Amino acid sequence: MAEHAHLEVDGLTKRFGGLVAVKSMTLNVRAGEILGLIGPNGSGKSTVMKLIMGIERPDAGSVRINGTEVAGWPSHKIARLGAGIVFQHSRPLHRQTVLENIKLALLPDKLTRLLADPQTDERARAIAARVGLSGVLDRRPATLPFADLRKIEIAKAIARNPQVLLIDEPFAGLTSTETAAFSDLICELRDDGRAVLLVDHNVKSVARLVDRVLAMYVGERIAEGTADEVMRNETVRRVYLGGSIETAARPESSFRDRTTPFLEVTDLNVQYGKAQALQNVSIHIHAGEFVSVVGLNGAGKTTLFNAISGLLPYLGDIRREGTSLRGQTAATIARNGIVQCSEGRNLFTDMTVRENLDLGGQHLPAAESAEQIAWLFELFPILRERQKQAAGTLSGGEQQMLTIARALMMKPKLLILDEPTLGLAPVVLEQISKALERLRQTTDITVLLGEQNVTFALPHADRVYVLEHARVVWEGAPVAFAAEMGTGYL
C-alpha cells in the first residue's frame, strides 16, 4: 500500500440544482503530509470535504482512501475505513461530560455492546491528555471556552486513529496562543504518518503549517504548489486582492438637512449589567449620507445599532428628523423606514431567494413590489440567477446580498448594515462593495454601516466614526482617517 497516496481524489464533481459546486476536482494527500485547501467563501472547498467524507454524494469522480474506492459510500463506512473529520462548528453532546463525549467516539458500531470495553476509559483519557483536555474531563461542554470545544472535536476525530484527517477551518475563532497550540497538535498528527487536509479561507492562516496548498475558486482548482508559490500566483492574487482604497466623500455641507440631521444620537449610554457597552456616544447622519462606524469586535457597534432600532433600553436621546424615537416599538421604527440588516443575516433558509424577497415586500402593492425586485436584480444580478434556489443553499456572500436586498425591499429611509463582510472572502466583498456603490450613486438612500474591515468601510463613506471601547474616539472624513487614525487602526 505504500505506493498509494492516502487520499486520492480524481475528477470529483458535485451539482446542487443548477449550481456546479465542485467541478472535476483532483487532489492527492500523501501519508505524513498536510495539504491546505483554500478558497474564498462559496468556492466549494467545504463541499469537497463533505464529498470525501460521504456526507454528500458525488455526481461523478472517484475518491480513494488507501487505494479503496469510496465514492458514493455512506459516511459511517468511510469513517471506518480510516477517514475522520473535524467540523468547524462543535456540536458535542451537552448532557454528557467531556470524557463521555470522547468515549462516544471510541465505541464500536455494534448494537450488542451494552457495556463499554474497560480499556475505553483509559484510551479516552490518553486522547484527552494528548489534546490538552485532562483538566476538564468531568465538565459539561456548555461550561467550557470555545477553544476547548474545538479540542473535543479533534479528540473525537482522532479517537478512531484515522489515516486521513479532514479539518475544516482549524483556527476560526481561536486566539493566537490557542492557534499556536493547535498548529503544534496538527503537526504531531502529520508526524504520526497521517494524511491531513486543512480547509481554510486564505493561505496566510495555514501557510506555516502546510506542505502544499491547493487554491479553489467557484468549484475549480486555480493553483497548486507551496504556500509561497500559491501566494505569488497571478490568478490567486486576482481572486483575493481587491483594488486600492479610493474615497469619494461628499462634504457634510452638501446635505440639505444641516441644522436638523435625519438621525441624531445624543449622549447615548447603554449598560449590560455592570458592563458599559456605550458611553456618551453622539453621532448624526444626514438624509442621503453614507456614514461608516468603524470599530473592532466588542467596540459597541451592534449595541449602537440595536439602540437605534429600538431593541435596547438606553439613556440619552435618539431623534429622527427632530422627533424622539423613545417609546416607539422596534416594529414601528422599522416600519417607518429605519431598517437594520443584522450580523446574523436571519434569512429564511428553506424558502427560495424569490420568496425571501417577496416577504420583504409584503407591505408594498404588488406592482411596486415587482418593480422593486426588478431593480434589486439589477443591483445584485446573481440573485436573479439564484431566485428559485433555497436561501440556505447560497454561499455566504450571496446570502449577504440577499439579506441586503430583502432589507431594501422594505424601501428603507435609513439602512443599517451591521458587519456585512463578516466571514466573507475578498472577491465577495468586492461584489458587495460595487453594489453599495451603485446604491449610493443611483438612489438617495441613507446608509449607516458598521465594520471592522476598514478597506470595505472607507471607500463609500461620506463620514467615518471610530468606536473604541464603548466611546466614539474619532470622527471625520475618510481621507483624513488614513492620516490620523490609519496607522493605529490598521
Added chain:
Amino acid sequence: MRSASTTRVLLIALAVVIVVSFLPLGVSGYILGLLTIAYYFGVFAMAWDLLFGFAGEVNFGPTFLIGTGAYTAGILDNLYQPPIWLCVAAGALAAVAGGVVLALPALRVRGPYFGLTTLVAVLILQNYVVVDAPLTGGEIGLTIPDVITISDAANYEIALWFMAVSGAVLFALSRSPVGLILQASGQDAVQAGALGFNVTKHKLAAFIISAFFSGLAGALMAFYLSSASVGTFIDITVGVQIIIAAVIGGRRTILGAVLGAIFLIAMSELLRPLGDLSNFVVFAMALVVVLLFPGGFFGLLTRSKEHG
C-alpha cells in the same frame, strides 16, 4: 454536576417498587385497578421516550405499536385460544414486525416527515379495525374471552413488576454505549455518521425495542381489561396522552415517563367530578408543567438532589 450513577438510580427505583408492591395490603381494588392501568401507560411512555429522547425521532404513533400488540393478542385468543403467554408473545412480535414495516421507509425521510408517517399509520390501523369488524370487533370493541387472573392484587403485581423490568431494561439501555450512540445520532446524524456509526441501524434498533415493549404492554393490558377497543388502544388522543406523560415526566430520562403516566391517570380520576372539564384541566396542567419545568418531574427530582 455528574448525573447519578446507573446502578444507584436502579437501586432507588427498585426500593420504591418494593415498597409500592405492598399497596394491595392497604388500598381498595378500585385504586389498584387505576394503578394497574397507570403502570401499563408508564411502559408505553417509557418506550416512547427511548425513541424521542434518545434517537431524537418524534413518534406520533405510539398507539400503532400498542394497538397492533393488543389486537393481535386479543384476536388470536378469540380465534384459537392458545395459552395466554403465546398470545402475549405474538402481540409483542406483531408490534415489532409492524414497527419494522413502518420504520424502514419512515426513517428514510427527514425531520417532521417521520412523525407524519407514524401519525398516518395510526389512522390506517384505526380504519382497518373499524372496517374489518367480524375479526376485530369494529367500533364496538373486541371481547377477549380469557383473562390472566381476576384478582385485583395479582393483576396489580403483574403490571407493577412488568413495568419495573421494562423500566430497568430501557433505562440500562439508555445509559449504555448504545444509548450514547443513539443520543449522538439523534442530535447530529451527520457527525455520528462521520464518527463511523450507522445511524439508520441504531435508530431502527431503537424503534424495534420501543415497538417490542409497547406491543408487550398493549397485549398484557388487553388481557387485563379482557377487551380491546379503538378508544383505549389506538385513538390519537391515547397517543397524545402517552406523549404528554413522557414529556411532563421528564424527557430523556426514561424513568420519568412512569411518574408522568401515574400523574395523568391519577389526575383524570381525581378530577372526574368535573365531568367533561376534567380532561381540559389535566391538559392545561400538563401545559403548565411543560412550559415552566421543561425538565419534567424527573428533572425536578434530580435537580433538588444535586443541590441538596
